[in-house]
Amino acid sequence: GENVEQHPSTLSVQEGDSAVIKCTYSDSASNYFPWYKQELGKRPQLIIDIRSNVGEKKDQRIAVTLNKTAKHFSLHITETQPEDSAVYFCAASRPNEKLTFGTGTRLTIIP
Amino acid sequence: DSGVTQTPKHLITATGQRVTLRCSPRSGDLSVYWYQQSLDQGLQFLIQYYNGEERAKGNILERFSAQQFPDLHSELNLSSLELGDSALYFCASSVDVGVNSPLHFGNGTRLTVT
Numbered sequence: 001g002e003n004v005e006q007h008p009s010t011l012s013v014q015e016g017d018s019a020v021i022k023c024t025y026s027d028s029a030s031n032y033f034p035w036y037k038q039e040l041g042k043r044p045q046l047i048i049d050i051r052s053n054v055g056e057k058k059d060q061r062i063a064v065t066l067n068k069t070a071k072h073f074s075l076h077i078t079e080t081q082p083e084d085s086a087v088y089f090c091a092a093s094r095p096n097e098k099l100t101f102g103t104g105t106r107l108t109i110i111p
Numbered sequence: 112d113s114g115v116t117q118t119p120k121h122l123i124t125a126t127g128q129r130v131t132l133r134c135s136p137r138s139g140d141l142s143v144y145w146y147q148q149s150l151d152q153g154l155q156f157l158i159q160y161y162n163g164e165e166r167a168k169g170n171i172l173e174r175f176s177a178q179q180f181p182d183l184h185s186e187l188n189l190s191s192l193e194l195g196d197s198a199l200y201f202c203a204s205s206v207d208v209g210v211n212s213p214l215h216f217g218n219g220t221r222l223t224v225t
Contacts, residue, residue, distance in 0.1 A: 044154065046215075098156070098159050098166070101153060101156070
């Protein structure tokens, strides 16, 4: 089955700087890659997703890039703000199969 | 609000007991997933149902069972509870299976076993 590795497990950045979280996946047939944000004590929420026919997708300060050849995808957050502090999960899925989640990255924004 | 409803929000029970967690998916969603999240841990996939039938199984203990009813709501039954079962249990739903439908999570049930 699919295996997703996520790095780093923790990340601290100064407010206003950029943050990058990276994930690798094992199954070349995977074609859907969402990112979820989970604030403390709350439910995971989808923040952005990308499909394998697209190399990059942006939504305001958030962007995701996908390298199918290398089988990795990354989340980029620019101009970080205190409210960006949370745990971020990447995930991947093959067609007709469930999502496999990464182990999560705890992002802390330092004021 | 994700549209996924989980009850109860909190549950405190003793070791050896049995509890039932309930989930109502978003209107129109046919697939329901259950995840376990222990303190400061990731999302451990337990089981998935699609339109009443089991679709995929993760690391679900034999003491745990689940089902999806004709009205598409789902229940997760946890029996012979142990201290290590204390966790946040999330239900998620999606429109379909295998069409890359985003998962929508409920607010979770926090289970404390004493």
